[in-house]
Amino acid sequence: MTTFNVHKHRSDFPLLNETAYGKPLVYFDNAATSQKPAVVIQSLVDYYTHYNANIHRGVHFLSQKASAAFDDVRVKVRDFIHAATEQEIIFVRGTTEAINLVASTYGRQHVNKGDEVLISAMEHHSNIVPWQMLCEEKGATLKVIPMNDKGELLLDQLDALLTDKVKIVSLVHISNSLGTINPVKEVIRKAHAKGIPVLVDGAQSTAHMSIDVQELDADFFAFSGHKILGPTGVGCLYGKLALLEQMPPYQGGGEMIHSVSFEKTSYNEVPYKFEAGTPNIADVIALGAAIDYWNTIDRTAAAKWEEDLLHYATEKLKSIQGVRLIGTAKEKASVVSFIIEGVNALDAGMYLDTKGVAVRTGHHCTEPVMTRLGIPGTLRASFMFYNTKEEIDVFAEQLAKAVSFLQPAIAG
Amino acid sequence: MNSIAEIEQEIIADFELFEGWEEKYQYIIEIGQKLPPLDDKYKTEDYKIKGCQSSVWLHGEEREGRLFFSADSDSTFVKGEIALLMNVLSGQKAEDILNAPLSFIDAIGLRQHVAVTRANGLAAMIKQMKTYALAVSTVQR
Numbered sequence: 001m002t003t004f005n006v007h008k009h010r011s012d013f014p015l016l017n018e019t020a021y022g023k024p025l026v027y028f029d030n031a032a033t034s035q036k037p038a039v040v041i042q043s044l045v046d047y048y049t050h051y052n053a054n055i056h057r058g059v060h061f062l063s064q065k066a067s068a069a070f071d072d073v074r075v076k077v078r079d080f081i082h083a084a085t086e087q088e089i090i091f092v093r094g095t096t097e098a099i100n101l102v103a104s105t106y107g108r109q110h111v112n113k114g115d116e117v118l119i120s121a122m123e124h125h126s127n128i129v130p131w132q133m134l135c136e137e138k139g140a141t142l143k144v145i146p147m148n149d150k151g152e153l154l155l156d157q158l159d160a161l162l163t164d165k166v167k168i169v170s171l172v173h174i175s176n177s178l179g180t181i182n183p184v185k186e187v188i189r190k191a192h193a194k195g196i197p198v199l200v201d202g203a204q205s206t207a208h209m210s211i212d213v214q215e216l217d218a219d220f221f222a223f224s225g226h227k228i229l230g231p232t233g234v235g236c237l238y239g240k241l242a243l244l245e246q247m248p249p250y251q252g253g254g255e256m257i258h259s260v261s262f263e264k265t266s267y268n269e270v271p272y273k274f275e276a277g278t279p280n281i282a283d284v285i286a287l288g289a290a291i292d293y294w295n296t297i298d299r300t301a302a303a304k305w306e307e308d309l310l311h312y313a314t315e316k317l318k319s320i321q322g323v324r325l326i327g328t329a330k331e332k333a334s335v336v337s338f339i340i341e342g343v344n345a346l347d348a349g350m351y352l353d354t355k356g357v358a359v360r361t362g363h364h365c366t367e368p369v370m371t372r373l374g375i376p377g378t379l380r381a382s383f384m385f386y387n388t389k390e391e392i393d394v395f396a397e398q399l400a401k402a403v404s405f406l407q408p409a410i411a412g
Numbered sequence: 413m414n415s416i417a418e419i420e421q422e423i424i425a426d427f428e429l430f431e432g433w434e435e436k437y438q439y440i441i442e443i444g445q446k447l448p449p450l451d452d453k454y455k456t457e458d459y460k461i462k463g464c465q466s467s468v469w470l471h472g473e474e475r476e477g478r479l480f481f482s483a484d485s486d487s488t489f490v491k492g493e494i495a496l497l498m499n500v501l502s503g504q505k506a507e508d509i510l511n512a513p514l515s516f517i518d519a520i521g522l523r524q525h526v527a528v529t530r531a532n533g534l535a536a537m538i539k540q541m542k543t544y545a546l547a548v549s550t551v552q553r
Contacts, residue, residue, distance in 0.1 A: 021433050344487040346465045347441065350525075354434040362465040376486070377465060406441065406488060 004298065004305040010386050012037040012293070023356030026391045031176050031204060031335055031382030032360055033226045036290070040229060043289035047282045054278055056255065070281055073288035074271075080291045081221060082212040083238050090237040090244075090271045091284055095203040096126040098222030098237035099170065101274060102199055103130040105247040106220075107168065113139035116165040118196075120182070121147040121372055122175040125365045127201045131170060145171075147372065151178035151327040158187065162194050169198045173205035177364040177380065178327030179310075179335030181205070188217050197243065203227055207384065208306060208333045210299045213238050225283065230290035234283035237274075244270045251276040302385040306334035309383045309392065316396035322403060326378045334383040337364075343406045345379045351402035352379075357395050416508055419500045420516040427520040436521065437489070444492030450484035461536045466490045468533045472544035478503050479545055483537070493522070493534050501541055509545035514538060 010016050015035045018025045027035060047069070053062035055070050074086040083089060092098045107130075111117060117131045121144050128142075135142045143161055146154045162169075169191045174181050188198045197219035202211060206223040213221045220243075224235040239247075249256055249267055253276035258266040267273045313336050317323050322341035340348060349361035362377040363370045370377055381395060414422075430436045454471040461468040466487035472479050481502040483494045500516070501509050517523050517534070526534045 344466070344489075346487045347489045350437060350489055354437045405438075 004301040004385070006305060006386060006388055009297070010388070012039070013386055014038055014041070016386060020356040020358070021354060024394075026357040026394050028381035028383060028387065028391070028395060029358045029360050030207070030384040030387070031227075031364075031380065033232070034207060034229050034384055035386070036229055036231070037293050039293055040231065040286050040289045043286045044231065044282055047285050052282075055281055066281060066285075069285050069288070070279070073284050073291070076288050076291045077236055080211070080294065081206075081223075081236075081238055082214055084214060085241060087270050088238055088241050088244065090239065090274045091279055092222075092235050092237050093233055093280070094224040094226070094235035095201060095222045096130075096224075098220075098235055099127055099199065099201065100130045101237055101250045102168075102170075102220050102222075102239070103134045105250055105274075106197075106243065107131070107134045108138075109246075109248060111135070111138050111140050111167045114165065115140040115167045116143050116163065117141075118143045118145065118161055118166045118169045120145040120153055120171050122151065122153070122178060122180060122182075122366065122369050123170075123172050124176055124201065124203065125367070126203075127170055127172055128368070140167075141165075144368075147180075149373070150329050151175065151180045151369075152329045153180075153182055155183065155186065158190055162191060162196060164194075166191075166194070166196050169196055170201065171198060172201040172203075174208065174333045174335075175327065175366070175369070176204050176335070176382075177337055177366040177369050177378065178329065179332040179337065179382075180327060180329040181331040181333055183331075184218070185216050188219075192217065204333065204335075209303060219243055225287040225290065228290060229293055230287040231283040234280050234287050236287075241270065244274070247274075249276070250274050253277045255279070297385070305385055306383055309387055309389065310334040310336070312389050313381065313383070313392045313396070316392060317399075320396065320400050320403060322407070323399075326373060326375065335380060336382075337378040337380045339375055339378055340403055343403055345377050347406050348399065348402045349379055351405065352395070352398055355394075355398040357398055359395075413503055416500055416504055416512045420514070420519075423496060423499070423516045424519045433521065433525065440492030440496070440522075441488050442492070443495040444485075444488040444490070447484070447491045447495045447498075448482070450482050454482070455484060461533045461540055466533065468494065468537050470494075470537060470540050472541065474506070474548045477505055479506055479509060479541075479548055481541060481544075485533075490533065493526070494537065496522075497537065497541065506545040506548035510542055510549060 013035045051062050051065040053066045055067040074089045077089045078086040111134055117135055131142055145161060171184055171187055173184050184200050191198045199220035200218045202221050202223040207228045219240050221238040226232040256268050256273050256276040258268050317336060317338055324339050326337040345361040349359055352359055360380045364380060450469055455469045459469045459471050461470055466485055468485045470483040472481045481498050485491045
């Protein structure tokens with residue numbers, strides 16, 4: 001049996017020792033952003049202290065050092081998500097930009113009037129709005145794979161939805177508001193049987209499971225650095241090389257060109273074709289440090305620990321009067337979303353905040369999910385491998401107090 | 413009736429008695445629980461101010477040159493904020509409401525807890541109260 005030493009890992013994260021209003025911090029907003037290990041923070045300091053320079057053009061020492069460090073990260077990301085070649089890794093600002101990039105390039109190229117784009121009922125706004133904008137521009141239609149009350153996709157309807165009109169499927173791997181782990185591999189297989197490419201929104205999944213884009217056979221895979229122990233402002237788009245090579249560029253500018261004249265510009269090769277302008281050098285390098293850190297973790301043991309946390313928290317929540325879990329899919333990541341009878345989610349979230357417990361309240365940028373379930377929003381506690389059962393005890397104890405403090409308000 | 417500035421000073425003095433955010437939060441919840449209910453006929457879309465995480469229904473009416481507000485929310489904390497705002501603004505002259513700096517919000521440490529989160533409609537609520545005041549003062553002129 002593998003044991004997971006959570007306290008050893010906790011000590012790598014300086015912020016976890018902070019207090020909020022003088023109380024020990026309990027950080028359960030990991031689905032929004034993860035905390036960073038000291039090695040990631042240090043990598044930013046090292047870059048700016050010792051080798052800050054623009055990359056890929058300077059002949060000097062610093063530029064060569066920075067360029068090498070930057071290029072190394074593309075290889076690290078390749079291995080991290082098991083891509084075939086580092087050319088398939090495009091650096092972007094985050095998942096949102098990655099999806100926008102595909103919608104603006106592949107989408108504009110292939111989606112035409114009367115066509116369809118297929119997403120699911122549990123998408124983040126980032127995987128709805130870019131496609132909506134594309135459909136509006138092209139006169140195409142956005143179609144949705146529905147879900148049941150537990151937050152599971154109704155895959156028996158998938159075959160009927162995968163019509164000849166569908167030009168791309170874009171699907172969330174793990175729902176940020178429900179925790180549902182979607183069977184993306186099965187969806188990809190069915191879509192491919194009809195010759196339709198699939199984008200997987202991996203914003204949540206990358207932190208909780210080992211990703212193998214080739215095994216999934218995903219055509220595109222998007223994730224954000226800041227949710228996987230890295231800095232904000234950097235993320236990656238994976239795309240199959242054959243697709244990327246056929247796609248038009250995203251933005252114009254430096255780096256993405258081969259040669260420029262006033263008559264005609266020829267574009268650089270993949271992936272540089274999609275990376276106009278000076279890239280986010282420092283944060284890409286820090287993302288590399290985050291991946292190095294992941295490589296020191298036993299991912300299987302970490303996943304098992306998170307599963308323990310999920311079950312522990314679920315049982316604790318069930319014992320609190322009035323709590324109703326939202327998102328009870330069979331396959332679930334370490335996220336608990338819930339509402340409380342007679343208690344406003346915002347009020348309860350603010351109560352927990354006064355006790356040093358950081359959760360999230362609201363619709364979590366998935367308004368259609370809340371509309372589908374007929375609720376205005378939820379409280380959400382999302383766990384990372386560095387969270388503990390003791391923290392869940394504090395959370396549950398304070399939540400029970402919040403309920404008794406706030407409930408008379410409604411009754412009166 | 414005391415002036416807006418006087419009432420704001422009273423609120424600031426009250427809040428100085430609290431130890432920290434926890435006590436302030438509890439106080440705001442308590443006054444929210446005591447907010448008089450809004451007449452159901454005003455709890456419609458016409459009177460609704462939609463915030464990111466909570467909704468507010470606000471109604472204002474003018475009597476003898478003064479504006480009186482009544483309001484409700486699905487959040488008790490937001491009702492507490494409404495109670496504070498009504499204490500300061502309700503019953504005041506339209507022109508005074510328009511010119512009220514409402515610096516007590518910053519002074520009692522409330523802004524940092526609500527403004528950054530877009531979590532509730534405090535700013536939208538103030539804007540709507542001032543819109544009522546503008547409408548009344550325009551008619552008066």
